[in-house]
Amino acid sequence: MKYIDYKLQDFVNESFSKSPTPGGGAVSAIAASLGAALGGMVCNLTIGKKKYAIYEERLEDIIGKLRVLTDELMSFVDKDAENFIPLSKAYALPASTEEEKEIKKKAINDAIEIACEVPKEIVKKSYEAIVLLENLSDKCSPLVISDVGVGVLLLKSGLVGGWMNVLVNIMMFDDEEYARNIKNELMPLVTYGTIVCDRVYKYVEEFLENQNK
Secondary structure, three states, X not given: OOHHHOOHHHHHHHHHOOOOOOOHHHHHHHHHHHHHHHHHHHHHHHOOOHHHHHHHHHHHHHHHHHHHHHHHHHXXXXXXXXXXXXXXXXXXXXXXXXXXXXXHHHHHHHHXXXXXXXXXXXXXXXXXXXXXXXXXXXXXXXXXXXXHHHHHHHHHHHHHHHHHHHHHHHOOOOOHHHHHHHHHHHHHHHHHHHHHHHHHHXXXXXXXXXXXX
């Protein structure tokens, strides 16, 4: 059975267990997917209200993009677990002789590239969704603005969680140029995405606090 078909409690229990999957990558994908989904809910509950008619075309565009991102992020849950299998097998290879050590080293490096694929995409897709939610913060009903705040926090978890999984994989990688290229590609997204998340959260927090004065 695929992890995305698990009942929520079963997924949590499996994450709690000794099994290495579902691990941080899968959980990061779920967090980000939920963050994007909350953005979709905000759009759904704002579209059709006269007060926000001026934003309707923009909201329709955002909700379409968030639908795609939500589904893509969910697809990474099982893909991340699948991509971990070659790495797990590579680490289990014998290394008693020099020949075995070389074979194992190559197998690990090849498997690391595979293991990095999903976390890289989680970072990229989380960033895309973060930018979309930033556009929602001043275009939605006040009744759901807190969900924008929760959404960006979940997306920040996905963004940084994906990044952590990239780092832990390339930590054992021998190809320094490959590792450097990944860092150069993703670090700007992580840095700026985190700034945007914090900015949106602050905006939402201040908005809600001002409503209670």
